[in-house]
Amino acid sequence: MGMITDSSTVSSGSAPQLAHPPTPVPRISDPLKAQVESFNFFYANGFQALHGINMPIADNQVTALIGPSGCGKSTLLRSFNRMHDLYSKNRYEGRIILLPENINLIGPELDPIEIRMRVSMVFQKPNPFPKSIYENVAFGLRVRGETNKRYIDERVEKALRGAALWDEVKDNLDKSGFALSGGQQQRLCIARALATDPEILLFDEPTAALDPISTAKIEDLVVELKKTVTIIIVTHNMQQAARIADYTAFMYLGQLVEFDQTNQIFTNPSNPMTEQYLTGRFG
Numbered sequence: 103m104g105m106i107t108d109s110s111t112v113s114s115g116s117a118p119q120l121a122h123p124p125t126p127v128p129r130i131s132d133p134l135k136a137q138v139e140s141f142n143f144f145y146a147n148g149f150q151a152l153h154g155i156n157m158p159i160a161d162n163q164v165t166a167l168i169g170p171s172g173c174g175k176s177t178l179l180r181s182f183n184r185m186h187d188l189y190s191k192n193r194y195e196g197r198i199i200l201l202p203e204n205i206n207l208i209g210p211e212l213d214p215i216e217i218r219m220r221v222s223m224v225f226q227k228p229n230p231f232p233k234s235i236y237e238n239v240a241f242g243l244r245v246r247g248e249t250n251k252r253y254i255d256e257r258v259e260k261a262l263r264g265a266a267l268w269d270e271v272k273d274n275l276d277k278s279g280f281a282l283s284g285g286q287q288q289r290l291c292i293a294r295a296l297a298t299d300p301e302i303l304l305f306d307e308p309t310a311a312l313d314p315i316s317t318a319k320i321e322d323l324v325v326e327l328k329k330t331v332t333i334i335i336v337t338h339n340m341q342q343a344a345r346i347a348d349y350t351a352f353m354y355l356g357q358l359v360e361f362d363q364t365n366q367i368f369t370n371p372s373n374p375m376t377e378q379y380l381t382g383r384f385g
């Protein structure tokens with residue numbers, strides 16, 4: 103009888119075993135917007151979802167997080183804007199440095215609400231608020247205490263233009279956000295995220311619920327937006343990662359297996375597990 107390795111007997115805090123140990127993260131030549139350093143994450147129930155993540159985030163580039171369901175993509179993405187703070191027993195270890203100021207995004211001294219305006223998130227399912235199109239976009243500005251109507255008008259228009267939605271809604275700003283199609287609702291959520299002038303935009307499978315034409319629009323938009331904002335996107339769609347991401351991170355069992363330029367990951371990965379995943383042998 104062979105030895106059975108039961109992962110449930112691994113003591114808390116030790117990393118799960120990968121068939122091939124992670125490939126060292128290469129130094130990248132692009133200027134950085136953020137740097138994840140020795141990052142661990144523990145859910146409130148004690149489960150360690152992320153193990154020793156080290157990852158550069160290039161400024162004004164698109165970084166894709168890929169890997170099988172449950173590998174920790176959303177957990178990592180949500181750490182960048184402190185979404186896990188909503189449950190006080192969740193715990194971060196290590197650092198996520200925002201550059202150039204060199205501030206630690208997970209530092210307890212920072213206000214998570216302010217961080218969410220600088221690092222804003224777009225979810226898989228479009229989630230407009232039950233408010234007008236205008237108020238959906240103005241939301242973050244109002245939270246910030248902005249009251250100058252002319253200023254808010256300008257910001258709302260700029261954000262809607264940035265999300266490639268202005269021409270479709272400019273005559274209907276008072277209509278409910280729910281009156282829009284799914285693809286338009288997703289662009290409304292992007293406009294809402296853009297209104298506070300974020301430095302990083304986080305996307306968690308933003309096109310998983312959309313038709314191919316709406317998906318193509320969002321992909322074009324992501325490529326356009328990276329001129330002004332750094333983008334991190336979780337996707338299950340390998341073609342999407344290959345089309346729009348400059349860098350790609352392959353994760354498995356809460357570890358970063360391999361990180362590199364996207365074309366390198368897709369054409370000549372260093373780690374055999376990356377190749378096995380990309381060729382559909384697991385996941």
Ligand SMILES: Nc1ncnc2c1ncn2[C@@H]1O[C@H](COP(=O)(O)OP(=O)(O)OP(=O)(O)O)[C@@H](O)[C@H]1O
Pocket residue numbers: 145146147149151169170171172173174175176177178
């Ligand atoms: N609230 C929670 N409490 C405890 N464990 C959790 C919680 N949320 C997620 N997990 C676990 O953390 C691990 C990573 O989950 P995560 O949602 O980050 O994966 P993912 O890569 O985004 O998966 P998917 O592709 O299915 O969205 C999984 O094992 C998951 O079961």
Ligand SMILES: [Mg+2]
Pocket residue numbers: 175176177336
């Ligand atoms: Mg997820």
